[in-house]
Amino acid sequence: EADIYQTPRYLVIGTGKKITLECSQTMGHDKMYWYQQDPGMELHLIHYSYGVNSTEKGDLSSESTVSRIRTEHFPLTLESARPSHTSQYLCASRVTGVETQYFGPGTRLLVL
Amino acid sequence: EDQVTQSPEALRLQEGESSSLNCSYTVSGLRGLFWYRQDPGKGPEFLFTLYSAGEEKEKERLKATLTKKESFLHITAPKPEDSATYLCAVQATGTASKLTFGTGTRLQVTL
Numbered sequence: 001e002a003d004i005y006q007t008p009r010y011l012v013i014g015t016g017k018k019i020t021l022e023c024s025q026t027m028g029h030d031k032m033y034w035y036q037q038d039p040g041m042e043l044h045l046i047h048y049s050y051g052v053n054s055t056e057k058g059d060l061s062s063e064s065t066v067s068r069i070r071t072e073h074f075p076l077t078l079e080s081a082r083p084s085h086t087s088q089y090l091c092a093s094r095v096t097g098v099e100t101q102y103f104g105p106g107t108r109l110l111v112l
Numbered sequence: 113e114d115q116v117t118q119s120p121e122a123l124r125l126q127e128g129e130s131s132s133l134n135c136s137y138t139v140s141g142l143r144g145l146f147w148y149r150q151d152p153g154k155g156p157e158f159l160f161t162l163y164s165a166g167e168e169k170e171k172e173r174l175k176a177t178l179t180k181k182e183s184f185l186h187i188t189a190p191k192p193e194d195s196a197t198y199l200c201a202v203q204a205t206g207t208a209s210k211l212t213f214g215t216g217t218r219l220q221v222t223l
Contacts, residue, residue: 006155031209040215041215042116042199042213042214042215042216043156043199043201043211043213044213045210045211048209048210058210059210090155090156091155092155094209099143099144099146099161099203099209100144100146100158100161101146101158101209101211102158103148103155103156103157103158104155105154105155106153106154106155108153
């Protein structure tokens with residue numbers, strides 16, 4: 001059973017607001033990931049981290065930023081939310097040596 | 113470029129009616145192929161990892177198989193609780209653990 005948590009689960013916010021989506025895992029996994037998923041579409045990698053103070057951009061261009069100050073915590077921030085950011089955001093993690101990624105429940109973001 | 117194509121897009125089965133979902137992939141070198149189940153509004157739930165052609169994994173009514181070009185998820189005697197979207201993803205060698213996902217097969221199992 002994967003212990004990976006995301007908050008909030010749902011967020012409705014106005015254009016121009018700054019938001020932070022939280023992701024935490026209690027499994028001691030060193031690698032963490034953020035994906036974006038639109039309805040009926042595939043997941044796209046937007047950020048990943050190999051460990052503390054390590055972050056990289058994924059394949060999908062994103063205006064979001066991430067940080068990894070603690071192993072268990074990988075927050076994603078949007079400085080100025082826009083309607084085009086409306087989507088589901090999924091966090092995942094894995095441990096080095098095991099390829100399987102485990103996902104959190106997701107955050108559904110609606111920007112008005 | 114790595115690609116994953118899943119078929120069919122949607123599948124409706126009656127309870128007890130067995131079937132298979134297909135995942136075709138093209139990668140430069142396969143490091144792993146993953147099957148996930150996703151319920152509406154939730155994150156993907158891990159089902160299986162397959163690493164090499166000929167490998168098979170089973171869990172309850174599900175069985176995953178792998179060839180050099182595709183993977184099948186066989187569902188035997190499905191129940192309504194098996195209704196979900198089933199996602200396939202591949203990881204290519206040398207891609208720094210990046211997964212490429214398909215768009216999934218939406219499965220509905222009716223009584």
